[in-house]
Amino acid sequence: MWRLARSVRQSGSSWQLGGGPVARLTVAAGSPAPSGSPGGWYEWLAQSSPVHWSEDGLVALQAAAGLPWWAAIVCGAALLRSAVTLPLAAHQGRLLAKLENLQPEIKKLAEQLHYEVSVRGKQVGWSEKVARFHFKKNLRRIITELYIRDNCHPFKATLLVWMQIPMWVCVSLALRNCSVGALDSEGDPFE
Known part of the structure; x- marks a missing residue:
């Protein structure tokens, strides 16, 4: 595996290795297009800002720690797991x-x-279908009020998944971009 130089310094928004500017790792030269081009949406996603931030983070972690790439990847994963996933x-x-x-309160x-509803249905003369409709409508309202009162809507429980999927995609594409080693038209970053 290749290893980046240990003397890394940041100037502006681009990293420099050993004093010279580094070309951004890209898979396809030119500007990526969302659709209809040879790269399509996959290349557009691989060149997106979050993926480049992930690349920069991995390169910075590897350079700062001076670890081989496999160890930098493991440390990066551990860092993301402890900083984002654990909380x-x-x-x-x-x-x-x-x-x-x-649940016990909802059941009660x-x-x-x-x-x-059954008492009201007998007073007004509702059919079983109408009584069931009013029961479900009012039960949904009561449950929603309980969720608001306790600030615990079930959709909030899916937040972990909605954070992990994009994070996994960005890091995977960043690793792909780094491992492919294809270059911009700016030149070889490993000279």
């Missing part, structure tokens, strides 16, 4: 515990609502 997983656990604690309120 989100703790938040998800607290949220799921709140949802679980709401559902039984009470069922009784009230």
Whole structure:
């Protein structure tokens, strides 16, 4: 495996190795286009800003730590897991515990609502279908109010997944861009 020089300094937004400017690693020369071009959406995604930030972060971590690439990748993964995934997983656990604690209250309120709807249905003369409709509508409203009261909507429990997927894609494409080693028209960054 190739290894970048250890003397890294940052000037502006581009990294410099050994005193000379570094060309950004790219897979396709020229400007990427979202569709209809030879690279298409995949190349457009591989050249996006978050992927380049991931590349820069990996290069900076490798250069700062002076580790071989395989160790820098492992350290980067551990850093992302502890800085991003661990707090989100703790938040998800607290949220799921709140949802679980709401279940007995929801069950009790559902039984009470069922009784009230059946009494009201007999007074007004609702059919079984109309009574079921009113029960479901009011139960949804009650559950939504409980979620708002306890600030624990179930969709918030999916936040971890919605953060991990883009993070995984960006880091994977950054590793791909670094490993392919294709260059811009600016020249070889490893000279």
